[in-house]
Each structure stands twice: as structure tokens, then as C-alpha cells.
Amino acid sequence: MVAHLLRLKLTLLRNGLKRSPWQLVGLAFGGLYALGIVGMCVVLLVLLRQEDPDLAQTVVVLGGAAALLGWGIVPVIASAVDMTLDPARFTTSAVPMPQLLAGLALGGLIGLPGLATLLVALGTVVTWSRGVLPAVGALVGALLGVLTCVVFSRVVTTATASLAASRRFKDVSGIAFMVPLVLLGPITAGIFQGMAGSGAFLSELAGRISWTPLGAAWSLGGDLERGQTGPAGLKLLIAVATLAGLSWCWKLLLERALVTPPFAGSSRRKGGRLGLFALLPGTPTGAITARALTYWFRDPRYSGSLVVIPLLPVVLAFQGSQTNDYGVLMITGPLTAFLLAWSISGDVSYDNTAFALHLAAGVRGVHDRLGRALACLAFALPTVLVLATVPFFITRDWAWWPSILGISVGVLLTGLGLSSVVSARYTIAVPLPGDSPFKKPPGNVGQTLAVQFGGMGVLLVLVLPEAGLVLAQVLTGDPLFGWINLALGPVLGAALFILGVRVGGRWLDARSPELLAQVTVNR
Amino acid sequence: MSTPLTALSIRGLAKRFGTKIAVDGISLDVPAGSFFGIVGPNGAGKTTTLSMATGLLRPDFGTAVVHGVDVWAQPLEAKKLMGILPDGVRLFDRLSGEQLVTYAGLLRGMDRDVVAARVGELLAALDLSQDAGTLVVDYSAGMTKKIALASALIHAPKVLVLDEPFESVDPVSAANIRDILDRYVATGGTVIVSSHVMDLVQRMCDHVAVIAGGRILAAGTVDQVRAGVSLEDRFVQLVGGRSRTEGLEWLRTF
Numbered sequence: 001m002v003a004h005l006l007r008l009k010l011t012l013l014r015n016g017l018k019r020s021p022w023q024l025v026g027l028a029f030g031g032l033y034a035l036g037i038v039g040m041c042v043v044l045l046v047l048l049r050q051e052d053p054d055l056a057q058t059v060v061v062l063g064g065a066a067a068l069l070g071w072g073i074v075p076v077i078a079s080a081v082d083m084t085l086d087p088a089r090f091t092t093s094a095v096p097m098p099q100l101l102a103g104l105a106l107g108g109l110i111g112l113p114g115l116a117t118l119l120v121a122l123g124t125v126v127t128w129s130r131g132v133l134p135a136v137g138a139l140v141g142a143l144l145g146v147l148t149c150v151v152f153s154r155v156v157t158t159a160t161a162s163l164a165a166s167r168r169f170k171d172v173s174g175i176a177f178m179v180p181l182v183l184l185g186p187i188t189a190g191i192f193q194g195m196a197g198s199g200a201f202l203s204e205l206a207g208r209i210s211w212t213p214l215g216a217a218w219s220l221g222g223d224l225e226r227g228q229t230g231p232a233g234l235k236l237l238i239a240v241a242t243l244a245g246l247s248w249c250w251k252l253l254l255e256r257a258l259v260t261p262p263f264a265g266s267s268r269r270k271g272g273r274l275g276l277f278a279l280l281p282g283t284p285t286g287a288i289t290a291r292a293l294t295y296w297f298r299d300p301r302y303s304g305s306l307v308v309i310p311l312l313p314v315v316l317a318f319q320g321s322q323t324n325d326y327g328v329l330m331i332t333g334p335l336t337a338f339l340l341a342w343s344i345s346g347d348v349s350y351d352n353t354a355f356a357l358h359l360a361a362g363v364r365g366v367h368d369r370l371g372r373a374l375a376c377l378a379f380a381l382p383t384v385l386v387l388a389t390v391p392f393f394i395t396r397d398w399a400w401w402p403s404i405l406g407i408s409v410g411v412l413l414t415g416l417g418l419s420s421v422v423s424a425r426y427t428i429a430v431p432l433p434g435d436s437p438f439k440k441p442p443g444n445v446g447q448t449l450a451v452q453f454g455g456m457g458v459l460l461v462l463v464l465p466e467a468g469l470v471l472a473q474v475l476t477g478d479p480l481f482g483w484i485n486l487a488l489g490p491v492l493g494a495a496l497f498i499l500g501v502r503v504g505g506r507w508l509d510a511r512s513p514e515l516l517a518q519v520t521v522n523r
Numbered sequence: 524m525s526t527p528l529t530a531l532s533i534r535g536l537a538k539r540f541g542t543k544i545a546v547d548g549i550s551l552d553v554p555a556g557s558f559f560g561i562v563g564p565n566g567a568g569k570t571t572t573l574s575m576a577t578g579l580l581r582p583d584f585g586t587a588v589v590h591g592v593d594v595w596a597q598p599l600e601a602k603k604l605m606g607i608l609p610d611g612v613r614l615f616d617r618l619s620g621e622q623l624v625t626y627a628g629l630l631r632g633m634d635r636d637v638v639a640a641r642v643g644e645l646l647a648a649l650d651l652s653q654d655a656g657t658l659v660v661d662y663s664a665g666m667t668k669k670i671a672l673a674s675a676l677i678h679a680p681k682v683l684v685l686d687e688p689f690e691s692v693d694p695v696s697a698a699n700i701r702d703i704l705d706r707y708v709a710t711g712g713t714v715i716v717s718s719h720v721m722d723l724v725q726r727m728c729d730h731v732a733v734i735a736g737g738r739i740l741a742a743g744t745v746d747q748v749r750a751g752v753s754l755e756d757r758f759v760q761l762v763g764g765r766s767r768t769e770g771l772e773w774l775r776t777f
Contacts, residue, residue, distance in 0.1 A: 271621040271646065271655025282635030287626050291615060298617040298658075353612035357674065359579055360609065361630040362602030433613055434660060513581040520612075 005095075005103025009110050025446050034116045045123035049130065057222030058206040060124050064145055064218030065209050067117060071149040072156045101251055108150040121146045128221030137232060138221025144239045145217035151246045158253040172300075183311060186318040210235060213242035284363055288371025292347075293378060301350060301431055305343050309336055309383060313390065326395050333388025333408035338459070340380040341415025345455055347372050349427045352519050359512045366505030369420040373501055377416060384408050403473055403482030406489030407466040413493025414462045417500020418455060424504035425511065426451045427518040465492060529588075530555040530682045530713035536575050536585035537737075538568075545571045547737035548585070553682075553715055553730070555590070558708045560728035560745070561717040562754075564762055568737040569717040570610050570686055577607045577684050589682055603631070606680035608671050610687045610717075616660035620651055620670045623659055627674035638677065645673040648703060650696060664691040672700065682713045689723060701727060721755035735762045 041063075048056040095103075108114055121142035128138035180187065210219035217239035223232035276290035296302045313332050320326040348355050358368055388408040392401050428448040466489050473481040508515070531553040538546045546568040553559045563569050574580035576587040578594045578601060587594040594601040615623055621642055628638035646652045649669045654662065659670055672688060683704070689697050704714050704727075718724050724731055725745060731754065732742035740761045741748045749757045759765055 268654050269619070269656030270653060271619065271643075273619070273656055274622060274625060277622055277625050277629070282629055282638070284630050284632055287629035291618065291622075291626055294622070295615075295617055351613075351615070354615045356579055356609050356612040357615065357627060358630065360577065360602065360605075360607040360675075361627060362578075362599040363630050364599065433616065513579060516579060517581075 002099055002103045002106065005100070005107055006110070009107040013110065030112055034112045038116045038119050041120045042123040042126075045120070045127045048127045053130075053222060053225050054203055056127055057210075057219065057226075058203045060127060060222060061206040061210050061215040061218045062202065064121070064124075065212075065214040067120075068145070068149050068152060068214055071113075071117070071153040097251060097255065101247060101254070104154065105147065105150050105247075108154065109146070114146075114150065117149055118146050124218070124221060128225055130225055134221045134225040137224040140236070141217045141220035141239065144243055148213075148217060148239070148243050148246060151243060151250055155246050155250045155253065158250060158257055179307065179311065183315065185315060189318075189322075211238070213238060213245075216242065284367040285371045285374070288358075288363070288368060289375045289378070292372050292375030295350075296375065296379070299350075299433070301433075301435075302343075305339070309339070309387075312336060312339075313387060317394075326391070327397075329391035329394060330397075330400060330404055332391055333384055333404050334411050336387045337380070337384045337408045337412035338415055340376060340383065341412050341419055342456070342459070343419075344372055344376050344416065345419035345422045345451075346428045346430050347419075347423045348515055349423070349430045349519060350433070352433050353516065354433065355512075355516055355519060359516055364505065365424065365508030365510075365512070366501060368508055369424065369501045369504040372423075373416045373420050373497070377412070380412055380416075381409075384412050399479050400473070400482065402479070402486035403470050406482070406485035406487070407463070407470055408489070410466040410485075410489030410493040411459075411463050413490065413497040414500075415459055417493075417497040418459050418462065420500045420504035421507065422451060422455045422504075424508040424515070427515065428452065462496060528555050529553065530557070530590060531576060531684075531715065532588045533572070533576055534586045534588075536572060536582050536587065538571050538575060538580065538583050545737055546575065546582075549734070549737070549739055550585075551732055551739060551742060553713060555713050556708065556711050557713055557730045558704070558728045559713070559715045560724035560731040561715065561734060562719060562721060562724055562731060562758060563717075563734035564719070564764070567734045569734055571737075572734065573684055573686050573715070573717060574609065577605055577609075578602055579607070579609060603678070604681045606675035606678065606683045608668075608675045608683075608685040608688055610690075614659055614667065614671060614674075616662075616667075617658060619656045619658055620662065620666075620673075621646065621655040623670055624673045624677055628677040631678045633678060641677055642673075645676060648699065649673055650699065665693055665696060668692050669696060669700070676703075680712075683707065683715065685714065685716045687718060688716055689718065689720065721753070721758055725749070725754040733758060733761050 045060070048059060109118060122139075124142050125135055125138045128134040206215070206219075209215035210223075216235040219235055220232055220239070223229075223235060276293050277287065280286040280290045296306065312335060313329065316329050316332055317326070320328050351358075385405070385408075388405050389401065392398055392404075426447065428451050466485055469481045469485040469488065473479065473485075529552050531551070533549060533551040536546055536549045537544070549568070549572055561569050561573070571580065575582040575585070576594065578587075578598050581595070589601045589604050592601045592604060615626065618626060624642045624645060625638055628641065629635065643652075646655050649672065651666065651669060651673070654666065659667060662670065668688065668691060672685070675683065675685070688700065692700065704716075708714055716724070716728070728745055730743065731745050731748050733740045733748065741757075745754065748754070752760075
């Protein structure tokens, strides 16, 4: 039965890849990325073999504990856990519980995160291959540790299944997850700085953690290397007990979950609140603007990118504080403009088959394009103006202000025009409606990359005049170029915006059914 | 060319997906004012045919004409005449039910006050008033079907094309929807529904076409097609594929 479940998982994976060769490309890219990280970790672990055992022990235990925590936390907040072997689907098959548990646990290892964790964990065997006993200890610890990771993540996801099934929780957690992700740079830098100043503290912390369920499994090899056989035995007991306890919890939770499916109810609400539809003009364009704006705030796939924007200056300011040169803050404006403008380049892909309504209603292409672009412009313009100006209160280098303002508005308008053209012709792989913004999107990864990079390349060419004026000001130091830019950016941008909406509208009129057929593939 | 008395005229529609021919040259005339059922087994090409007839999927061959307007030559004019409920497409489900139907009305360039009045009546008729402010993403399957139907009705089309309109709709709502459709046909509208519930089609429709394997096996009034037996029996005769009920002896050995 266990082998059967594993074969099912492999078959599902293989059939998923068979659907299109591009799925394979996507997996290959994900694999390369994971391989890079795994490779770095393994090299680190191999190098640690030559180092002081205390240092090696600290790194292995802390790293292992972090991995275990990650396996517990990430699936919940990202609601991106791989549910191909969702236990609920086995409810009617009457699989004996122990075999179901074993099959699901081992099945959890198939897939990129599982394999990556297993490989890195096996790397610790190399770290401790300083003798037979430590190597065996490390091997046992690694296997125990990886299994604990998988089971822990299943316990957490099963326990929070009813919570995670609620749409509101999914929406909020998906967006909240953005924050640490964007601030990853400053956070890790902070941790490293803290670490550099407190090596002794960390090794003490690792020592403590190695006595807890978090670190016990990972400490076996190190303890045996340092001749601490007694503690190692105790820690082995702790690790085994942890795995057994977690498995038991999982079994209880699963038994309960199989007979009480999660309830995702929500309160009924009477009508009377049309929101933006009542405020904006009652025309097709106005309605599309209202719809798109509503989505910017209600759909986590859109609002997730809104959360990133206010964090941008924080990241850049951090960068500045490292080098004490806040000049880098000046790119906040143009960068925000680019991100916001480019965010609608996949608008039809985000609609998915809901786009059929536009097609069925016979919406004219130019109305569709203009509505979407205006929705983005409505909040992007003020945001960009503010973020392009604020840095100058810090740098006090006001000579650059007109130029930066000009190029920011230019990039925003040009980008919106280009996005309107791009999304009228090409679809890209994006998370499906209702999915977590982090879920690996189905579909054509190759085309997505080509469209994204090709589009950015074209945008770069289109804003060359503004960029050239900035460069001219850098070279000559003449503020006149800045003032020219302030005039040129909006004018050229507006022209390209109108052109983009027109061209995109014409393309949409000609090819809407084909566009719908393309997004239908990703349903 | 079709006469004005023909609501929808399909000539030689065909579509191929890869190596699979989904629709293999279908021609069909739907008389104006008729309640027209399209029945067929799963994968017969019903949805593909209706998508091509309504301008959602470009056919490889053939034409579709709605009240004299070619769907693929003058798509915007043709779509004004049609209300479409496609099967298996998503809705803009982050809008509330009320917002979604309003959106559908405004997209068609209707006046805001007219839209508001009709939205209220439609939601009441489909028993959705209590959930008008709930997001569509939180609706049940049947409610989702009903709100999609409301979006298709909002502009008072001359022809309604409904793909599986009764799927997962509860019996009371289904009866309400049938009443609405009956009255609509009585006042001169044309309804085209696809379904695989034969009973429903036999009771509800006056015309029927049987599709299988991308071709039309029979078409005409319900009485012509069923030729004295029940529509379900006639359908099974036409489509075939009934497996003999011998065998499976072990099923009785529990």
C-alpha cells in the first residue's frame, strides 16, 4: 500500500509534466534554483568537515532547527502546500491508517522541497565523516530529522486545515507573507551582524536547542564526534520520541479530519453596496476601472504587490544606511513606477476564464484596455509622485528632483501603455484566481519568461529619451536637463499611453477568442 | 442566408483540437421563439459548438448567424442580441453578486439606473436577494450558476444560449428558472439550452438536437425526434453505447 501511494504520487507528477513540455521547463528552472541552494549548503557542510567540531555542531544544529521550523510555518502562511496527495481524497478508499500515514509521509519527500531537504541533511553525514560512529550518528539523525520535518509540516497543515480553508485567512496570510520576503535582505543582514558579534551566544544556543525536539536529531553526529556518547543516546531518544509523538498527533488529527471536512462558511450579506461601481461613470470603461480597482484591493494576487510598494523605500534606505550614501533612494520613484505599470501586463491572465464575460458582452477592446490602465493609474500616479519626492527630504539634493519626477511619470505612463499592448496579445503563467500569490502557476513558463523579459527590454528602449536626459544631467551637471525631463516625461509618456491603449484595443478586438482559448488551457 | 424567422443559423461549424476533431461540421437552424434543447453524451461537442456559435471560440470552418447578423463578421452587433451562459468558465468572483450583475450590465453600455432596477428584480426572481452583498467566491455552486444566469439576462437579449444551466441548481430554483425561461419564450424570445437531463429537455423544450461525436444525429421538434418513445430511450438508441447488463455477477455476491 505504501509503495502504491508512492507510485500514485510519481504518476501524478509525471502526468502533470506530460501535459506540456513547458511544465518540464518550469520544473527544470525550479530544480536549478533549488539545486543552487542545495549545492551551496552541501559545499558548506563539506567544508565544515575541516573545521572545529564546535563550530560545525553549531551550524548543523541551528540550520536543522531552522529547516524544521520552516517546514512547519511556510506551508501555512503561503497556503502553498502540495496537496496532490490530499488525505481527504482517500476518505472513501479505506486505506489502513498506519499505511496511509507512511505513504503520505514518504510521498511528502517526493518534490523539490523534500528532495532538497533530504540532500542537504545527507550533507551533514559528510561533515561528520570523521569516524565511523559520528557518520552513522549523523546519518540516523539526518533521516530522523527529515522525516520529522515532513511529519511536522503535515501536523501543522492538518491542524490548521479548517483555518486555511477559510478564504479570508488565505487572503490575509498570503499578503502578510510578502512582508518578510521583501525585507529578506535587511533581516538576514541584521542576523549576520548579530551573529558576528555573538559567536559564543550562538554556540550556547545550539547547545540548548540540541536538547529540544527541534535540534536533537541534528546533534547526534556532533555529539558522537566529541565523545559525548551518553548525551547522544539521550538525544536519540528525544528525536525518536519527537517523531513518534508528531506521528501520533498527525494520526489523531487525520482521523478527525477525514470524518469532519473543513467548513468554509461565511456570513450572508444583503446587497445595496455597489462600492466603486456607484462612484465611477456608468460606462463600459468606468465599470472596468471599478472592477479592476476593486480587484486591486480584494484579490491577494493584486494586493500582494501593493504591499511591496511601501516596503521598497525601506529596503533602499537600508541599503543607503549600509554605505552611508542615500543617493540610491532616488531610484524609488522610477522603480515604483516600473513595478506598478508592469503589474498589469498579465491582467487578462489574472482574469483567467472570467475574461469570457468581456468577450460575451462584446466589450470594445479600447474600452477594456483603457479601463484597466486607468484603474492602475488612479492609485499609481499619486503613489509614484509621493515616492519620487520623499527621498529628497533625506538627500536634500533637490537639483535632481525635476529630472526624477519626469522620468518616474514617463516610466509609469509608458509602462502602462506597453502593458496594455502586451496583455492584449500574450498570456503569462500566473497563480489562478483564488490561489495563493506564491503558488507555482500552471502553464507556459517559457512564454512567460520571454514575454516578461522581451517586454521589459522594449520598455527600456521606450524610456531612453528620459534616461538620456538624466544621463545628460549627470555628465554636464546642468539642472536645465532636469526641467526638460519634467516636461518631456509626462508628454512622451502620455503619447505612448494613448498609443498603447489604441494598439492594445485593436489587437484585443481582433484576437479576444484566441486570448480566451490561451487562458482556458491554464484553467 | 437565414430567414428572419431563424434565431440562430449554424452552417458547417467545425473545430479541431490537436488531433481530436471536437466538432465535425454541424449545421443547425433554431427557429425564433423556440425553446431549443441540445443533448448529447459527455464530450459530444455541445460546449464547443455553443462556444463557436456565440463568438467565444473561433471555428476552423463554418458560420453562425444570429437574427441575420454574422457572429464572426460583426461580433459586437451579434453579441448585443445574445445572452450567454458559458459552462466551465470562471466569474469575476471577487465581486459581490450584485456588483457582478451590475458589471455585466454596464459592460454592455446600459444606463446605470436601468441596470440597478433590473439587478434588483433579477436577484429577487432568482432568490439571491439575501446574498446580494456576498462575494461570489463564497457562493455555492448552484448560486454561482444562478448569478451567471442573471448576468446573461441583464440586457434582455433576443436569444439566450445557456450551457448546462441547471447543473447543481436546487429543484426550487430550477423551477423558478424554468418559469422565467417559459415566460421569456412566450413573449417571443429564443432559448437554447444544452443538458444531459433528458427528462428535463423533454418537458421543457419544443425543439431538440441530438449531438454525438461532433455530429448531429437528429434534430427537429421534440415529438419528431423522440418518435413515440421517451426522449431518453430514443437518445440511447441514437447514441448507442449501452453496455449489456449481464456480467458484473460478482456485484450481487456481497
